[in-house]
Amino acid sequence: xxxxxxxxxxxxxxxxxxxxxxxxxxxxxxxxxxxxxxxxxxxxxxxxxxxxxxxxxxxxxxxxxxxxxxxxxxxxxxxxxxxxxxxxxxxxxxxxxxxxxxxxxxxxxxxxxxxxxxxxxxxxxxxxxxxxxxxxxxxxxxxxxxxxxxxxxxxxxxxxxxxxxxxxxxxxxxxxxxxxxxxxxxxxxxxxxxxxxxxxxxxxxxxxxxxxxxxxxxxxxxxxxxxxxxxxxxxxxxxxxxxxxxxxxxxxxxxxxxxxxxxxxxxxxxxxxxxxxxxxxxxxxxxxxxxxxxxxxxxxxxxxxxxxxxxxxxxxxxxxxxxxxxxxxxxxxxxxxxxxxxxxxxxxxxxxxxxxxxxxxxxxxxxxxxxxxxxxxxxxxxxxxxxxxxxxxxxxxxxxxxxxxxxxxxxxxxxxxxxxxxxxxxxxxxxxxxxxxxxxxxxxxxxxxxxxxxxxxxxxxxx
Amino acid sequence: xxxxxxxxxxxxxxxxxxxxxxxxxxxxxxxxxxxxxxxxxxxxxxxxxxxxxxxxxxxxxxxxxxxxxxxxxxxxxxxxxxxxxxxxxxxx
Numbered sequence: 001x002x003x004x005x006x007x008x009x010x011x012x013x014x015x016x017x018x019x020x021x022x023x024x025x026x027x028x029x030x031x032x033x034x035x036x037x038x039x040x041x042x043x044x045x046x047x048x049x050x051x052x053x054x055x056x057x058x059x060x061x062x063x064x065x066x067x068x069x070x071x072x073x074x075x076x077x078x079x080x081x082x083x084x085x086x087x088x089x090x091x092x093x094x095x096x097x098x099x100x101x102x103x104x105x106x107x108x109x110x111x112x113x114x115x116x117x118x119x120x121x122x123x124x125x126x127x128x129x130x131x132x133x134x135x136x137x138x139x140x141x142x143x144x145x146x147x148x149x150x151x152x153x154x155x156x157x158x159x160x161x162x163x164x165x166x167x168x169x170x171x172x173x174x175x176x177x178x179x180x181x182x183x184x185x186x187x188x189x190x191x192x193x194x195x196x197x198x199x200x201x202x203x204x205x206x207x208x209x210x211x212x213x214x215x216x217x218x219x220x221x222x223x224x225x226x227x228x229x230x231x232x233x234x235x236x237x238x239x240x241x242x243x244x245x246x247x248x249x250x251x252x253x254x255x256x257x258x259x260x261x262x263x264x265x266x267x268x269x270x271x272x273x274x275x276x277x278x279x280x281x282x283x284x285x286x287x288x289x290x291x292x293x294x295x296x297x298x299x300x301x302x303x304x305x306x307x308x309x310x311x312x313x314x315x316x317x318x319x320x321x322x323x324x325x326x327x328x329x330x331x332x333x334x335x336x337x338x339x340x341x342x343x344x345x346x347x348x349x350x351x352x353x354x355x356x357x358x359x360x361x362x363x364x365x366x367x368x369x370x371x372x373x374x375x376x377x378x379x380x381x382x383x384x385x386x387x388x389x390x391x392x393x394x395x396x397x398x399x400x401x402x403x404x405x406x407x408x409x410x411x412x413x414x415x416x417x418x419x420x421x422x423x424x425x426x427x428x429x430x431x432x433x434x435x436x437x438x439x440x441x442x443x444x445x446x447x448x449x450x451x452x453x454x455x456x457x458x459x460x461x462x463x
Numbered sequence: 464x465x466x467x468x469x470x471x472x473x474x475x476x477x478x479x480x481x482x483x484x485x486x487x488x489x490x491x492x493x494x495x496x497x498x499x500x501x502x503x504x505x506x507x508x509x510x511x512x513x514x515x516x517x518x519x520x521x522x523x524x525x526x527x528x529x530x531x532x533x534x535x536x537x538x539x540x541x542x543x544x545x546x547x548x549x550x551x552x553x554x555x
Contacts, residue, residue, distance in 0.1 A: 036512045038532035117529030
């Protein structure tokens with residue numbers, strides 16, 4: 001790839017995992033006599049299960065990437081000064097596209113594959129609206145209909161997200177809606193993003209020509225996001241940059257996976273030590289720092305596979321926050337498996353600290369980050385600065401600290417989150433950490449993953 | 464590459480993967496062609512089903528086209544055998 005061109009191949013981490021991923025479990029809700037349907041393009045399945053390292057990006061998707069890739073990477077000297085950094089901080093910025101976030105990297109790829117498979121309409125659930133906007137844009141580009149169920153509290157807080165999706169041609173429903181059985185039967189305190197996804201699953205299943213698709217935790221989504229890390233590696237090399245830590249925020253894990261896993265794969269291939277890979281999660285959904293490694297549901301319908309994930313329990317009622325994109329109960333199975341093997345580290349950040357990091361970054365770099373990205377920036381500031389003790393690995397027993405430099409991904413812009421920044425500046429924000437008793441309750445009945453799959457079992461949900 | 468005469472091999476491969484997906488300890492000969500994919504004996508859901516197709520691609524050295532599957536429902540082992548045979552024909 002040249003400096004002015006996007007990558008033409010995605011890079012998978014699957015060949016470099018020391019053990020295959022645990023196979024998915026079939027949920028009870030899926031059993032029955034109604035037959036099975038296929039609504040996932042084969043290439044996405046292949047990308048999820050095959051231990052193949054490099055995947056050619058379809059020419060149509062590369063062309064679409066050229067509208068906004070390569071994305072910029074720079075040394076954030078203003079931010080470094082503001083946070084008292086001991087080491088350089090390099091920023092990879094993914095907010096400069098129509099959707100305003102990294103989600104477009106996989107939305108374009110998924111829309112391409114689904115359109116090629118004959119699907120006419122894509123349906124999905126979205127929390128903060130970044131995924132929904134990205135999918136709306138990708139569907140518009142590939143001539144498909146798009147229906148989005150967006151977490152209602154988030155849509156009311158950020159109505160222009162809905163406007164943008166509708167401008168791109170999508171139909172947007174506030175979740176819970178009156179359109180689905182899963183919403184009608186949901187408890188008042190149900191996990192909101194999980195419910196929005198569940199509504200999309202149900203709606204797609206009963207709509208001719210439609211398919212449900214998802215943006216973050218799937219292994220193929222993380223593969224598509226590898227363009228971030230692949231580009232960053234080349235840009236950092238061009239700057240002769242030294243770094244020993246890479247940070248991304250984690251909802252389910254596509255942004256973190258996108259920036260971090262290509263560095264892991266490159267190190268594995270070279271036989272060298274990878275940089276410290278730090279997942280920055282919201283303290284309201286601390287699956288990687290306070291969750292358990294167990295089989296859990298991926299949506300409120302319970303019809304999808306039970307996946308091995310670090311989770312705080314899909315039944316846990318996640319408190320409201322401005323970082324709706326991080327409000328998911330579990331982490332992607334790739335991210336979870338690597339966490340289980342201590343191949344990645346994690347730290348939790350509250351929304352006040354995250355938005356304050358975003359405010360500092362805005363003043364220092366003249367770029368307004370999304371609240372989700374603020375979590376990564378706060379973790380980067382801890383890694384690079386004197387306050388490294390705020391970052392901790394499991395159980396606060398290990399301090400995470402960079403000695404050469406930090407690479408941080410700013411996953412999106414915050415122009416539709418200015419209400420959150422205003423609340424920060426007005427002193428109206430607070431953090432609500434999960435109640436330990438509620439967490440224990442939500443995780444109590446989950447089937448724990450005792451160990452990873454047997455070698456040779458295949459990197460996916462089939463043996 | 465699969466030839467048009469390999470129905471028996473396809474049948475055995477299909478039954479082997481549905482047994483594995485359902486986490487059963489059976490032989491392919493224990494599974495009837497008309498056995499439901501999602502019933503009292505076999506427990507195959509949609510996502511497991513597509514994963515099985517990838518395994519069958521590897522095992523039979525074929526590439527199954529997407530448009531063969533989208534929008535269709537599969538009820539029995541025989542349905543899966545037929546679609547794999549059709550896909551193998553397309554990929555030749």
